[in-house]
Amino acid sequence: MGRKGGNALSSPLTIAVVAGEESGDILAADLIAELRDLTGRQIDLIGTGGEHLAKLGQRSLIDPEDISIKGIAAVLTSLPKLLNHIRRVSSAIVKARPDALLIVDSPDFTHRVARRVRAALPDLPVIDLVCPQVWAWRQWRAKEMASYIDHVLCLLPFEPEALARLEGPAATYVGHRLARLESLKSSFEVQKARQVGDEPTLLLLPGSRGRDAKVLLPRYKEAILLLEELGHRPRLVLPTVARIEPLVRELVADWPREVTILTGEQARHKAFASADIAVAASGTVTLELALGGLPFVSTYRIDKVAWWAHQFIPVWSTSLPNLVADRPIIPELHDFDGRPSNIARELARLLESEQARGAQKEGFAAIRDRMDVSEPPGRVGARMLMEVIESASAGRLGGSK
Structure with a gap:
């Protein structure tokens, strides 16, 4: 398929994409769409992904x-599959011999595929x-x-330095x-001036995995x-993804x-x-x-194996917003701290305290400033992908002389 002769400037590119989670599927599709625009070539896709790559x-x-x-115990349980x-x-992927392999998130799966490929x-760009x-x-x-990886496309500003150090x-x-x-x-601009009214709205976001929804929705x-x-009866809105919508509806069917x-x-x-x-x-x-x-408020249930291993984690926070800002902005309620009574009190504090909401919004503005880039990420990623492909191709040609 991908690595055949012909006019390299006009022949189709075959890209193997291995993505699992909804967020990874979106990111990969964004990069591939930019790659088509950048090269003007047909892009043939193989691998794994969701509705956006489809x-x-x-x-x-x-x-x-x-x-x-996600989680060590979940990986061990699902290991045979x-x-x-x-x-x-x-x-x-090996049979297809694509022009490149793009792996996206879900490292317990995607990195094992990359190693085998x-x-x-050995000459395939990864x-x-x-x-x-x-x-x-x-x-x-x-x-x-x-x-087994030629280049990493990082989404967080502190990651390239961390990889170099390691x-x-x-x-x-x-x-x-x-x-x-x-x-x-647009939402950010609206929220800057928004104040809690008499009929507030609470969003429930239990994640895009069915496993997470099953654990977190009963707690919510x-x-x-x-x-x-505690005196608050907000309107409840639950955004989810299409693939677990039936499960979510089942989980909230008996809510009062x-x-x-x-x-x-x-x-x-x-x-x-x-x-x-x-x-x-x-x-x-x-x-x-x-x-x-x-x-x-951020919540999560860490599985038993990960809870034991958390003592070896060197970072001070598991929250992406806190890590990007490099200071505490949002409360993190995991495991025992994430029991319903704590969640309820943190939500009540946000509803009752303009100061608490304002402190978070100030932190969110700092995050926006730090993550600002001049070009769309998918375009930058597509350009880097082509550079790696071209570099590998030049190396193969040079080695055959």
């Missing part, structure tokens, strides 16, 4: 939900979009990555697509009931209060602008909320 022509080899796994998928996906096709959190834990992975692959800060979205910029339900006892469920990015960002506070699963959505200017 719109660009990819037929995912597996269900992306199968590799959207993961190993089977790793073999299947890597074999398909690199072993079979690019990693979304730096694994090697700066947070298992730092030895950075040096190991240099053996002797990892070459890296470039491309920026984050969320920081340039007009829908989030209890927290909402306790919030009522009506929950408005939304799907799609635009609907979610519109909800950011019209809400007063939010409670969210720790992850990409917390950065999304910060860039949208909506005060919130």
Whole structure:
């Protein structure tokens, strides 16, 4: 397929993309769309992904939900299926011989695919979009990555320096697509002047994984009931992704209060602008909320193995907004701290205190300033991808002389 003869300037490019989570699928699709515009060439896609890559022509080899796994215990439980998928996906990529392999997030899966592909096709360019959190834990992975990844496209401004310090692959800060979205910029401007009214709105964001929704939504339900006892009865809105919408509807079907469920990015960002506070699963959505200017509380349940391992994590926070700002901005309620009574009290504090909301909004402005870039991240990533492809091609030609 991809690495055949012919006119290199006009022949199609075959890109293997391995993405799992919804956020990774969006980022990959954004880069591929920019790559088409940059090169003017047909881009053929193979690999794994969700609905956004599917719109660009990819037929995912597996269900992306199968590799959207977070937490050591979850990985161990799903290991047989993961190993089977790793073999299947890597074999398909090796057989296709694409022009490059782009792996996106979900490192417990994507990096294992990359290692197998690199072993079979040592000259194939491998690019990693979304730096694994090697700066947070298992730092030895950075040096190991240099053996099978040619370049890392980082979404957070502190990551290239961290990779260099840890002797990892070459890296470039491309920026984050969320920081340039007009829908989030609009929400940010609205939220700067917004004050809590008599009928506030609370957004519930339990994450894009079905596993997370099953754990967090029952906690949110209890927290909402306790919030009522504290004198607050906000309107409830729950933005989710299409693939777990049926599960979410099932999970909230017996709630004593009506929950408005939304799907799609635009609907979610519109909800950011019209809400007063939010409670969210720790992850990409917390950065999304910060860039949208909506005060919130971060929650997560760490599995038992990860809870034991957390003592070895060198970073002071697990919250992306806090790490980008390099100071505490949002409360992080994990495990015991994340029991419903604590969630309810933190939400009540945000509803009652303009000072508390204002402090978060001030921090969000600092995050926006630090993440600002002059070009769309997908365009920068596409250009770097082509540079790596061209460099590898020049190396092969030079070596054949």
